[in-house]
Amino acid sequence: MPALTAFLNLVAGVTILIVSCYLLREFWIRALPVKLLAYLAAPGIALHELSHALGCVLTGAKVHQITLFRGDGSGEVRHSAPKLKYAGEVIISMAPLAGCTAAFWLLGWALHGTMNFYYVTSRGVTPDTFSYIGQLLSLVLDDLSLALTSAVWSDWRTYVFLYFSMCISIAMAPSKQDLKNCAVGLLVLCGIVLIVHLIVDRLLHVRGGPIFEVIGNLLVKLHYPLAIVALSFVLCLVVWLAGMPFRKR
Numbered sequence: 747m748p749a750l751t752a753f754l755n756l757v758a759g760v761t762i763l764i765v766s767c768y769l770l771r772e773f774w775i776r777a778l779p780v781k782l783l784a785y786l787a788a789p790g791i792a793l794h795e796l797s798h799a800l801g802c803v804l805t806g807a808k809v810h811q812i813t814l815f816r817g818d819g820s821g822e823v824r825h826s827a828p829k830l831k832y833a834g835e836v837i838i839s840m841a842p843l844a845g846c847t848a849a850f851w852l853l854g855w856a857l858h859g860t861m862n863f864y865y866v867t868s869r870g871v872t873p874d875t876f877s878y879i880g881q882l883l884s885l886v887l888d889d890l891s892l893a894l895t896s897a898v899w900s901d902w903r904t905y906v907f908l909y910f911s912m913c914i915s916i917a918m919a920p921s922k923q924d925l926k927n928c929a930v931g932l933l934v935l936c937g938i939v940l941i942v943h944l945i946v947d948r949l950l951h952v953r954g955g956p957i958f959e960v961i962g963n964l965l966v967k968l969h970y971p972l973a974i975v976a977l978s979f980v981l982c983l984v985v986w987l988a989g990m991p992f993r994k995r
Contacts, residue, residue, distance in 0.1 A: 752961040753939050755878045759968045762879075763843065766975045767919035773979065774916060777986040784819030789910065790846070790917030795821040797845025798838055798924075805834030832931040839920050839928035846918040847971045853910050857903040873965035882969055889973030890980070908981055915978040918971065 774783055792814040802809050806829030813822040828834025871881050897904050920928075 750940070751875065752873045752878075752965060753936075755873055755876070756961050756965055756968075757936075758879055759882055759965060759972075760840075760843070762882075763968065763972055763975065764919045766972065767915060770975055770978055770982065771916050771919075773982045773986075774912070777982050777989060780819070781817075783916075784817065786909075787819060787913040787916045788815045790913035790915070791815050791819060791821045793845060793849055793914060794842040794917040795823050797841040798823040798825075800845065801834075801838035801841030802828065805830040805837050807834065807838060832934040835931040836928045836935055839924040839931075842918055842920055842924075843971070846914050847967075849914055850911070850971060850974050853907060853914075857907050871966055873961070878965065882965075882972070885969035886972045886976055889969060890976045893973070893977060894980070908977070911974050912978050912981055915971075915975045918975070 774787075778786070795812060795814050799809050799812055801807075802823065802825045808826040809823060810826070811822070811824040815821050825838070828838060830837070871885070872878060
C-alpha cells in the first residue's frame with residue numbers, strides 16, 4: 747500500500763511543518779517586542795496573504811478585498827466560495843505553505859546560494875514506508891549543518907537570506923481560521939485518497955502509480971522548508987541570547 751503510506755507520511759510531514767511554524771512564532775515573540783516583530787515580519791505576512799489570493803484565483807473564488815499587512819502583524823483576504831468545492835478550500839487555506847516554499851527557492855536562487863541548501867542528497871529516502879519521518883528529520887539536520895558550515899559570513903547576502911528566512915517562516919503556516927475553513931475539505935480529500943487506494947491497490951493490484959509518484963516527489967522536497975524553519979529557530983536563539991541583558995533591565 748505505497749500510495750496510502752506515502753499520503754499518511756505527507757500528512758504527518760505537513761503537520762510537523764505547521765506545528766513547527768506555530769512554535770517558531772511563539773519563540774520569536776519571546777525574543778523580540780511584539781510590535782517590532784510584527785513590522786519585521788511584514789514581507790512574510792504580505793506573502794502569506796498574496797498566496798491566499800493566488801489560491802482564490804486558481805480555484806475560481808472571487809477576491810473582494812486584500813489587506814496585506816496591519817500594524818498588529820495580521821492580514822486578510824476576503825473572498826467568495828471557490829468554484830472548486832472542498833478541494834478549493836484546501837488549496838486556498840494551504841496556499842501559504844506552497845507560496846512561502848517557492849519564495850525560499852527564489853530567494854536562494856536570487857542570492858546565488860550564499861547559504862547552501864541545495865546539495866543534500868535524498869538518495870535512499872523511502873516515502874512509501876513509515877520510516878520516512880525519521881529520514882525526513884535526518885535530511886533537515888543535514889540541510890541545517892550544510893547551511894551553517896558553508897555560509898559566507900562576510901557576504902551581506904547571507905544576512906539578507908537570514909532575515910527573509912525569519913519573516914517568511916513566521917508567516918508560512920495557515921492560520922487557525924484557515925485550518926477551520928478547510929477542515930471539511932481535508933476530510934473529503936482524505937476519504938477520496940482512501941477510496942482510490944482501495945481501488946488501485948486492493949482491487950486492481952497496482953502498487954504505486956502516478957498518485958504515488960506525485961506524493962513521493964512532494965515528500966522528498968518537504969525537507970527544504972523544514973530546514974529553513976530550523977534555521978530560523980537557530981537565529982531566534984541567537985537573538986534571544988543577545989537580548990538577555992536588555993530584558994533584565
